[in-house]
Amino acid sequence: MIKSLIAYDIEELEKKKVLSSAKNLYKSKILDQAQWEKIKANYTSKLYSPSIFIRILFFILTLIGLSTISGPLALMLNINQFEDLRIAFLFFGIVFIAVTDFVLIQKNHHYLSGVTEAGIYIGLSFIAFGILASQPNNVLIYPLVGILLSSIAAVRYLNLLGLVAVFLFFGWILFQICTSMGGMMEALLPFIFMLAFGFTYWGCTKLEQKLTSVIFENAFIVAKTLSLFTVYLAGNYYVVRELSIELMNLHLAEGDDIPFAFLFYAFTVLVPLAYLYFGIKKRSLLFIRTSLLTLALSVITLKYYFSLGMPVLTITFSGAILIVISFLLFRYLKQVQHGFTSEKLLNDKWSSKNLTAIIASQTLGGNKITTTENDTTFKGGEFGGGGAGSNF
Numbered sequence: 001m002i003k004s005l006i007a008y009d010i011e012e013l014e015k016k017k018v019l020s021s022a023k024n025l026y027k028s029k030i031l032d033q034a035q036w037e038k039i040k041a042n043y044t045s046k047l048y049s050p051s052i053f054i055r056i057l058f059f060i061l062t063l064i065g066l067s068t069i070s071g072p073l074a075l076m077l078n079i080n081q082f083e084d085l086r087i088a089f090l091f092f093g094i095v096f097i098a099v100t101d102f103v104l105i106q107k108n109h110h111y112l113s114g115v116t117e118a119g120i121y122i123g124l125s126f127i128a129f130g131i132l133a134s135q136p137n138n139v140l141i142y143p144l145v146g147i148l149l150s151s152i153a154a155v156r157y158l159n160l161l162g163l164v165a166v167f168l169f170f171g172w173i174l175f176q177i178c179t180s181m182g183g184m185m186e187a188l189l190p191f192i193f194m195l196a197f198g199f200t201y202w203g204c205t206k207l208e209q210k211l212t213s214v215i216f217e218n219a220f221i222v223a224k225t226l227s228l229f230t231v232y233l234a235g236n237y238y239v240v241r242e243l244s245i246e247l248m249n250l251h252l253a254e255g256d257d258i259p260f261a262f263l264f265y266a267f268t269v270l271v272p273l274a275y276l277y278f279g280i281k282k283r284s285l286l287f288i289r290t291s292l293l294t295l296a297l298s299v300i301t302l303k304y305y306f307s308l309g310m311p312v313l314t315i316t317f318s319g320a321i322l323i324v325i326s327f328l329l330f331r332y333l334k335q336v337q338h339g340f341t342s343e344k345l346l347n348d349k350w351s352s353k354n355l356t357a358i359i360a361s362q363t364l365g366g367n368k369i370t371t372t373e374n375d376t377t378f379k380g381g382e383f384g385g386g387g388a389g390s391n392f
Contacts, residue, residue, distance in 0.1 A: 090130025
């Protein structure tokens with residue numbers, strides 16, 4: 001169902017993802033020259049996707065070009081009234097999206113070319129302006145339109161910025177609904193956010209089991225990371241306290257504290273530790289990296305409210321402890337310990353069990369690989385925490 005909504009050629013996208021992952025494995029010296037050549041022959045994609053610098057250049061040039069032709073078009077249409085201008089924005093937004101979709105993507109096979117991103121962003125922005133320029137009375141209309149248009153970018157064009165925008169607009173909608181109801185709903189807003197985005201993470205994991213194609217992997221990484229991070233922020237003491245004061249007009253006298261303060265102190269400390277525990281137990285880099293970031297934010301939060309009065313000494317002492325811990329961990333993980341190692345086995349930051357299985361089936365069956373006693377054993381979940389499948 002979801003695949004039918006995507007504008008790109010699914011088969012060509014999968015070929016490109018496999019080829020990109022194989023290239024990382026080749027650079028990491030896990031695949032030899034013969035294996036790499038065999039994969040290139042079998043998985044060459046016709047999608048046009050230039051280097052990052054060319055993409056940026058195309059993106060900027062497209063923005064300049066579209067902005068340049070907008071003025072003459074407005075003069076040709078003789079737009080004098082605001083309502084006409086709004087309709088013109090809506091019309092040209094639809095035109096830009098249609099040209100990007102049918103001409104660039106489906107006909108000419110552009111994928112992350114820079115031109116496609118510019119067309120998508122400008123087109124959706126014009127449509128949003130055309131809809132919202134009438135200044136609707138209900139403020140909830142703004143995030144509803146935003147989440148609808150962002151969902152189009154995230155689903156049809158697999159745009160990760162669109163996916164991030166979906167989460168932002170979803171949080172905005174949730175906040176508006178709870179604050180408009182007031183009373184108990186407003187007081188329970190942090191807990192509602194934690195439950196909502198916790199459920200979002202759970203939904204992503206379930207959906208990921210059904211959408212196993214490699215083209216969705218980056219989207220699930222972003223979605224799950226944002227869900228975990230939002231759960232932490234919803235329970236962070238600093239976030240809850242400052243938002244309560246700024247947005248909910250909570251007045252605190254000197255020495256007073258927010259309601260349920262002890263719970264938010266506990267969440268600030270325990271949520272990052274829980275992420276770290278699950279990351280180590282499940283060998284999940286996503287949990288581990290999220291835990292490290294949230295742990296840093298927790299330290300900053302606690303330091304902000306509880307200070308020993310000696311900031312220089314505190315920072316120096318904390319840095320020395322971290323250096324010693326890092327040094328000991330590097331020494332300990334020189335050899336693989338329970339599936340973890342300090343060695344960087346892959347050039348790619350996020351290894352893929354699905355891509356690894358495909359590459360293995362294309363290479364290991366027809367190419368003999370010699371091993372030594374010191375070779376790393378590739379087992380399910382034991383590949384440096386990278387998550388390689390058991391077929392590798």
